[in-house]
Amino acid sequence: MKLKSYLVIAFIISVVSIIGFSLISLFISDRKIIHFDRIIINSVQGLETTDLTNVMKFFTFIGSAPFVIVLSLFLLFFLYKVLHHRLELILFVAAITGSAILNGILKNFFQRVRPDFHRLIEIEGYSFPSGHAMNAFTVYGIISFLLWRHITSSLGRWILIFVSVVMILAIGISRIYLGVHYPSDILGGYFASGFWLTTAILSFQYYQEKRYNRNKKQEKEIA
Template identity: 85%
Template structure:
């Protein structure tokens, strides 16, 4: 979880410095510095809620509980993205770009996690066979 969140923040900084898109200058409700694309809040929200959902999924036994988890996570992700547009600090494309970048990062992190878990499981099975 820590690696996913830290990696998302690092990726966001790299992408912001690469694209260097200026923030909207109309209808801004708050003042904020830095570049606009991709939205750091959108990326962080997508990363945090996605990784928490991924980690909690297998511990929730009921279908209703799992649906509730996904719905709450989705609503929070979308609400945070919309709030950034409402505040006038991001274009809609900044939010969508943040979601896509975070989705790519989370998919990569989950693949590495699953690979590590499988490798560890196979190592334990091999050690148990050697002991018996």
């Protein structure tokens, strides 16, 4: 795919992400989204069982910062030793750390208090946007991007996307189920991460394209 195609796709995703995040943040400021949040929370928490609670605690754990750090270290080793990536390591680290920094900035800017309707776990800190949602979207999004070209079969690629989507959604839903986030926090996290991840990947692809063209030009000059 040419750089122009990446620019078009990235622009569309970025615009959708910015519009989505902006709308949610405006609704939160006007408190117009509380009714929507309560309906979703009641529906999700209405499914509560002991077994489902354990499952949701598992998903919320694998979306936590400590697990993401351990997973990231493993993936860095895999990318470097097995797939022999070099520049991709910079993209991976930039995407993960940038997402965490952006989440901290946004949380402190909006300072939204967490819901207190029916909590199954206790946690402190601000609510919007969800750090777990941003972690999940960024980690599994960047994994899908980096592994895509190493999977040659259509079935394998579909499985990669399916697993990534399931993990992203499951981690987000677990936060609603456990009562520590509003659904709008989760959506806001997805949109914020979508914008950041798109920007990081686009910058990487732009650099790769320029680097490739520069090397080609040097080869022609030498020849």
